[in-house]
Amino acid sequence: MSLTLVQVIVSGLLLGAVYALFSSGLTLVWGMMNVVNFAHGDFVMLGMYTAVVVWTALGGGPFAAVPAAAIVIATLGVLSYFLLVRHVMRGPMLAQILGTFGLALFLRYLAFWTFGADFRTLPDTLVGGSFQIAGIRFEGSRVLAGGMGLAITLILHFVLTHTAVGSRMLAVSEDATAAQLMGIRPQRMQALAWGMAGAATGIAGALIANFFYTSPTVGETLAILAFVTVSFGGFGSVMGALVAGLIIGVVESLSAYLVGPVYKDVIVYVLFVLVLWFRPQGLMGKA
Amino acid sequence: MKEATRRAFAAAAGLVMLGLAASAAAQQPVKIGVIYPLSGNSASAGNYSKMAIEVGADVVNNGNAELAKIMPIAKGGGLSGLGGAKVQLIFADNQGTPAAGQNQALRLISEEKVAALIGAYQSGITVTASAIAERHGIPFLTAESVAANLTERGFKWFFRTTPVAIDFARAYSTFLREQKAAGQKVGSIAIVQENTEYGNSVASVIADQFAKDGLTVTQKIAYSANSSDVQPQVLQLKEKNPDVVIFISYTSDAILYTKTMKELAWKPAIMIADNAGFNDPAFVKSMSSLVEGLVNRSTFAGGKPGSVPYIFNELYKKKTNGDDLDDVSARGLEGFLVMADAINRAGSTEPAKIRDALKATNLPADQMVTGYDGVKFDDKGQNVLASTLVTQMRGGKYVAIWPKARATDQVILPYKGW
DSSP: OOHHHHHHHHHHHHHHHHHHHHHHHHHHHHHHHSOOOTTHHHHHHHHHHHHHIIIIISOOOHHHHHHHHHHHHHHHHHHHIIIIIHHHTTSOHHHHHHHHHHHHHHHHHHHHHHHOSOOBOOSSOSSOSEEEETTEEEEHHHHHHHHHHHHHHHHHHHHHHHSHHHHHHHHHHHOHHHHHHTTOOHHHHHHHHHHHHHHHHHHHHHHHTTTSOBOTTHHHHHHHHHHHHHHHHOTTOHHHHHHHHHHHHHHHHHHHHHTOGGGHHHHHHHHHHHHHHHOTTOSSOOO | OHHHHHHHHHHHHHHHHHHHHHHHHHTOOEEEEEEEOOSSTTHHHHHHHHHHHHHHHHHHHHOOHHHHTTOGGGGSSSBGGGTSBOEEEEEEEOTTOHHHHHHHHHHHHHTSOOSEEEEOSSHHHHHHHHHHHHHHTOOEEESSOOOGGGGGSOOSSEEEOSOOHHHHHHHHHHHHHHHHHTTOOOSOEEEEEESSHHHHHHHHHHHHHHHHTTOOEEEEEEEOTTOSOOHHHHHHHHHHOOSEEEEEOOHHHHHHHHHHHHHTTOOOSEEEEOSGGGGOHHHHHHHGGGOBTOEEEESOOOOOTTSHHHHHHHHHHHHHTSOOOOHHHHHHHHHHHHHHHHHHHHTSOOHHHHHHHHHTOOEEGGGOSSSOSEEOBOTTSBBTTOOOEEEEEETTEEEEEESGGGOSSOOOOSOOBO
């Protein structure tokens, strides 16, 4: 195997870990409440802008940008839950879809209004430059984003399966009324899920801003990838999103390199349709 | 006496009213529809062009003493040919999609009743939007879409002020052959292009011209402008290691390529960008330190104090808080001024008269905001006096390096990058 091919696969794996990173928030909200957050891509976008603003305008530097984005988007998540999602959840499924879709448009045009249409990039990367191992090049900012993607996925997985809070959240997701009878406050758990998802999404945005451009419409580009990753891996499965992200990343890179960049999406989506054909619940989703 | 006074008053009042009515009728504004990407991936380019055209409309409506010495249309008080009617711009957002561009053209024509249309930045959208204008018999002028086939459709209402792919291809070809003569290696050339109308058509025209001139294109890479990742493409380049790479890209992909090339530590000896994304002020602002020595084309260069480009650039700077006009916004502004001049000469908002006036357009080089040799349309609606400069990134700004007659700076090679 040529060195370039190995490089392509490594790039694909790192890209996949990043996909997993910005999909984890989406899958968490779905797992908890069966709500698809169509504004997810725009949460990522606002996370990116938070990083850009904190880093450049406020002069906070890279180490303030990531936690700031986590806090801002977590707050946005909790607010969205209390002001919008809590209410539309009582309505039909369509109301939920249109509710978060409306939120997406609202946030996108709010960003247009506030930041303008300009593309922005961070002045430097959190982990500058790149390093080489055995002729394979690793870019610091992507390794960091990919590594954080893995870490956040594992942390979320651990919280959900091994802690009391996680058990309570899962209880609410399985049967909110029964959970309430057990003394759990469903709204508090759901707000917590939106907050956690927001924090993960904010961190994702801040890290992606390191090697991507930031613009009001960047959420559109990212949201499609997040939805594909999440349904590929199984809605609600945090580990599924990780596995799916890695597969999509590698398939995308390899097909772009071997077949041609114009065809890579065709190949990824054919694979996606095939998986859903044989496993409609996704790779690791519950049937 | 009292009676007479009253009558005089009444008569005077009547006269005043009449006068008001007459001037109101005369000053019915002329509506010009402008279709640009105001949202979507090319929104920043669209919004800069929008501001440039607003500067143009302001000059036509309210005048500018300095410009009036050179351009009759800048005298102020609106369009003199229509009794001082003001120009009213109606902007519409094509959202970066051909379907939205088409819908907006239809809306501007049927609901806003515009006298003429300008637009629509992306060639693929100009195709659909101008087809609507053609069907309704409304003049459509594109100031920046360069796809060759736009003027090959036999349209009767379509005009284009910008130089087109063949002009650029000839410029690149001559430029590269001159560099070869000066000792640069240009043996292998890669073309990297986004895969819609703009990228496809420009890439094929360049490839044809190069083949004719004996330059070898060894690698062609087409990609989708909305790509979230371009690493595989840069790795393909890195593996073949061509001497020259020509990028035909919009803004978001231009940023990704620039960043990824630095990450993967690869650069060619000569890197050429076909304008568009690499000329977007947003790109120049944030990425110029990573593309030092990038060769580009531009129709706009600052000009000497007192010249048309200089004065318009100052007005534009004031409006945008310090941004300079760039190739895209300057061409947009030029398109608007040509349209305003035609409507003024038509002396009417009747579409057929505006079209005839456009056909008779003959503007000299000294009235140009851009570096064109003037504006004069052929039978297909193409401006035969359009031309381009070759520029190079030098410390955060593009400077003119070719043709020699209009160059302000020397060529410096190889490409430095970051």
